[in-house]
Amino acid sequence: MSQLPPPKPSTRRRLSPSPENPETGRRDPSGLSPHAQALRSAMMEAFTAKKARRFVEKNVKHIAVNRDLADGIKFLFDEHGYPPANAPLEDVIEERRRIEYQIQWFEAILAELRKGLLRVREVEDYALEMLARATDET
DSSP states (O other): OOOOOOOOOOSSOOOOOOOBOTTTOSBOGGGSOHHHHHHHHHHHHHHHHHHHHHHHHHHHHHHHHHHHHHHHHGGGSOTTSOOOTTOOHHHHHHHHHHHHHHHHHHHHHHHHHHHHHHHHHHHHHHHHHHHHHHHHHO
C-alpha cells in the first residue's frame, strides 16, 4: 500500500471560534481578531436580513389579500373616494384604523431594511478598506 504524503502546513492563520467567557460560559466575540469580528458581524447581518426577507415573504400574502379586499369594497365609495351619506360611522373609523395600522407596519419594515442596508454598507466599506491595506502591504 502506498502511503500518502503528510499534509502541507498551512501558511495562513485559521479562524477559530471565539473564546469562552469563564464567568458566563458563553462565547465572547471581543476576543476575536478584527478580521474575524468583521466576518462575524457580516454573517450576523446576513442572517438578520434573511430573517427579515422571510418575514416579508410570509406577509406578502397578507398584503395581497388586503389589496383584493380593498378592490372588493371599492364599489361602496363614489368616484371621489367618499362613502355614501348613509354609511355607518363605525365602519369608516374601522377602515381608517386598519389603513393607519398598515402604514405603521410598512414604515417599520422600511426602517428595518434601511438599518440592515446601513450595516451591510459599513461591513462592505470595512472589507474594502482591509483589501486595500492587504494590497498595499504586498
